[in-house]
Amino acid sequence: MKRNSRLSLALHTLSHTADDPERVRTSTEIAEHAGTNPVVVRRVLDRLRAAGLLTSERGHAGGWCLARGPREITLADVYRARDERLVATDETGVASACLVEHALQRRVSGMLEDIEHSRVERLGETSIAEVRHA
Amino acid sequence: MKRNSRLSLALHTLSHTADDPERVRTSTEIAEHAGTNPVVVRRVLDRLRAAGLLTSERGHAGGWCLARGPREITLADVYRARDERLVATDETGVASACLVEHALQRRVSGMLEDIEHSRVERLGETSIAEVRHA
DNA sequence: GATATTTGCAACCGGTACAGTTACGTAAAT
DNA sequence: ATTTACGTAACTGTACCGGTTGCAAATATC
Numbered sequence: 001m002k003r004n005s006r007l008s009l010a011l012h013t014l015s016h017t018a019d020d021p022e023r024v025r026t027s028t029e030i031a032e033h034a035g036t037n038p039v040v041v042r043r044v045l046d047r048l049r050a051a052g053l054l055t056s057e058r059g060h061a062g063g064w065c066l067a068r069g070p071r072e073i074t075l076a077d078v079y080r081a082r083d084e085r086l087v088a089t090d091e092t093g094v095a096s097a098c099l100v101e102h103a104l105q106r107r108v109s110g111m112l113e114d115i116e117h118s119r120v121e122r123l124g125e126t127s128i129a130e131v132r133h134a
Numbered sequence: 135m136k137r138n139s140r141l142s143l144a145l146h147t148l149s150h151t152a153d154d155p156e157r158v159r160t161s162t163e164i165a166e167h168a169g170t171n172p173v174v175v176r177r178v179l180d181r182l183r184a185a186g187l188l189t190s191e192r193g194h195a196g197g198w199c200l201a202r203g204p205r206e207i208t209l210a211d212v213y214r215a216r217d218e219r220l221v222a223t224d225e226t227g228v229a230s231a232c233l234v235e236h237a238l239q240r241r242v243s244g245m246l247e248d249i250e251h252s253r254v255e256r257l258g259e260t261s262i263a264e265v266r267h268a
Numbered sequence: 269g270a271t272a273t274t275t276g277c278a279a280c281c282g283g284t285a286c287a288g289t290t291a292c293g294t295a296a297a298t
Numbered sequence: 299a300t301t302t303a304c305g306t307a308a309c310t311g312t313a314c315c316g317g318t319t320g321c322a323a324a325t326a327t328c
Contacts (some may be wrong), residue, residue: 005316011242015234024193026274033232037317042275058275075242098167100149103266108145108209111256119323132237139287160303171288174303192304193296 009044010036011128014053018070018128024063041051051081060077076124137235143178144212145262148187152204152262158197185215210258211264 005091017023027045034041045064048054055067066073072114147164150160152159160178168175179198182188189201200207 007242008238011181012235013231015238017195019234028274038274039318041275042277043316046276050225056275057325058273058323060271061271061325061326062274064275074322098146100153100266101146102141104149107265108257112253115249115253115256119245122245122249124242129229131241132234162303172303173289173306174287176306177287190304191296192294193295194300194302196295196303198304201317227319 006082007079009036009041010048010081011075011131012068013041013045013064014048014073014128015079015131016040016132017054017064017066018073021066021070024061024065030064036044038076047081048078051077053077053081070129071127073128074124075126075128076120078128079120079123121134139256140178140216141213143170143175143187144215145177145209145265146172146173147198148182148207148212148262149265151188151198152207153266154206155200158195158199160197164198172199181215182212183186185211187211191195204263206263207259209262210254210262212262213254213257233262 016030016033017025027041030039031041034076045054045056049056049067052067053073056062056063056064058116146168150164150167151159161175163178165172165175179188179190183190183201186201187207188198189195190198
């Protein structure tokens, strides 16, 4: 697959389901379209379901569906649904004895957090329904 | 060591050298302070030297020194000195046949670029000399 | 009830990235 | 010549991730 694939795959999938919200899609189908593996798809989509963006049904005629209207799901929702953070703020819990280190941690990670927030805010301005008309 | 250590180590080291710019520090000394290994320190500091932020002298009484005044080095300089990008914009060159994918790429990666710029901009507002007084 | 389909999940493989470590070469001061 | 310290290459261990396989559980169809 390609780089940054988790977010990319999530967005791609949601955008397509937004195209035709009634249609139920299997992970196999999605995987073929995305050029990857059904299990990988499920792994990514698991998180979107946990975040309440998708629902899945097992068994015959099962598959994946949008949990709410495509206009009610923003890029920020998708972004937040990944549990990972791109900023990677330290958080090892080990308190350094070094004062400079403390000051750095506070300043830099605070700064990156701010940026993170503004990023998510901007992503929130676009719903997955309108991505195609970008 | 800890996560995000390259940037962290770079910033930490530079902040300390900014404290007393005349003093020459060996990688062993820096490594001990940072709780890591001299070779690791040199690897990270290599990039800072390539970026013109530090100089190094070999041999007896050699070591590392600031290449310019601590007020002329910003956090953005350090951030840029790492060659890596945190955003990881796709760039595999493979053109997808999927129009939605195209639109997504354009919109999302454009947005991430913006954020990257604003991040660097904000980091540029602080010099390593003033980090301690945060 | 048997069968086919599809998610759910765990285990494992292969590749990549990185910190850590060891070892050795090179340069400079004493 | 010796000592010091950078420069660099090689190897290790770990972590993460995409890919893959296998199997259990659930559900629709026959």
